[in-house]
Amino acid sequence: MSRAAGREPRRLTRWWRRRSLRTRLTVIAATAIAVSVFVAFQVAIELLDRELQDTAQNQLRADSRVLAANAERAGLAQVQLPPYPGSGGLVRVILPDGSTRTPAGQPALPPVSEHAGRVAQGASADLMESNDSDGDGYLIIYTLRAGDGAVQAARVTDGSTNNRFGWGMLLIGLLCVAGGALVGRTVARAGLAPIDRLSAAAVRVAHTRDLDAAIPDEGGGEIRRLIQSINDMLAALRDSRQAQRLLAEDAAHELKTPLTSLRLNVELLIRLDRRGTLDSALPAESRTRLLNDLGAQVAELSTLAAELTDLARGDVSDESTEVLDLADVVVAAATRARSRVPDIEVALDVTSVWVSGRPAGLQRAVLNLIDNAGKWSPGDQPIQVRLRAEGASAVLEVDDAGPGIDAADVPRVFDRFYRADSARALPGSGLGLSIVQRVVDAHGGRVTVARSARGGALLRVDLPAAAPLAPIAWLTAGEDTAVH
Incomplete structure (x- = not known):
């Protein structure tokens, strides 16, 4: 299992290395924008949620204070409760004996919590609670001490606003990612255009073997330094090829004379030997002199070949410093x-x-x-x-x-x-x-x-x-x- 898990990152790395630089820049730009949009989305959702909570709680406090003021004037048992409008805020009165009053037709609220009961008994001045509702939202209940009991204002907050905002942000994010990929592709194409021209010039030089075709110097910074380095390399190759050509020409010229002399002397010996007149045509003294000349010519050719080999190797040597x-x-x-x-x-x-x-x-x-x-x-x-x-x-x-x-x-x-x-x-x-x-x-x-x-x-x-x-x-x- 661990071996298979270890192979996955290597495959991903190999896949990434096979991509072109233009594709890499495009993916990087799109990923950076996607991460930025995701972070902005999370921050915006969090801020919106807090803002909605603060707004709902402030509204509950305001409704509770109005109801508490009416209850203190008329009494908790006789205070006129506002009719339920069909949606929106909910209210409830907690009497001193723990019983409750609610407007007619209003949906039932959860039972009075232990903490809310303590507020009604005078343990604290107010209490803000939140409970999960049956829907996607949650129920916020604010309890405020009033007279010998307490009044409560509640509101169900659903996630519709957040959902709409989330879908809007998702759509904007997708558009930003697509735009970022397009911009990244365009920027990569424009930024890598000198590299493309440089590659085309290098391929042209490789195909034509024309080392005199210098690559035009364009761009700036790293691109210019790269082009200058390649032009310097081409100049070094031109010099090396020119030196190689001169060496070959000079070697051919120098080898021509001793080889010609050696060939003529050997042919003379072969011709005389075939005719059977070697001893009569060449006295012992002349034959000895000719053989000595042949030996000298062979030694000269051996020395020349060794020196040519040494010179052609240049600075390349297996010997260590x-x-x-x-x-x-x-x-x-x-x-x-x-x-x-x-x-x-x-x-x-x-x-x-x-x-x-x-x-x-x-x-x-x-x-x-x-x-x-x-x-x-x-x-x-x-x-x-x-x-x-x-x-x-x-x-x-x-x-x-x-x-x-x-x-x-x-x-x-x-x-x-x-x-x-x-x-x-x-x-x-x-x-x-x-x-x-x-x-x-x-x-x-x-x-x-x-x-x-x-x-x-x-x-x-x-x-x-x-x-x-x-x-x-x-x-x-x-x-x-x-x-x-």
């Missing part, structure tokens, strides 16, 4: 750079600086900076990597002794697939520094490029520092450590 020592990340990146390029030499000058970030993403950014510096730095000159705390920031600097970056290339050095003229003969995809900037931006930092004191490029990364989990001093400032 944690408070970490950036010095550990820098050392790990330097170690990986050494394992990838054995001839590279990295001189570390790092101190323990704590940041909040994703370890793998930060390590990839540092590794890309070291790889970029390794392409330019001479073999006898190490790449200098410095890490220090500077105010509320962690500052990482990667310094090489290469030719540096031309001033014309500085504004575009972090663009996707951008490669300076002097770098086109070197391996790489032009995505490394772009990935660095994306990782640094995702961590709330900033990356800049300048010329180092050794004449090469100096790339600087500023990241917000975080409170350390424990005071750890990994390497002291100014201490140079070379990774060979």
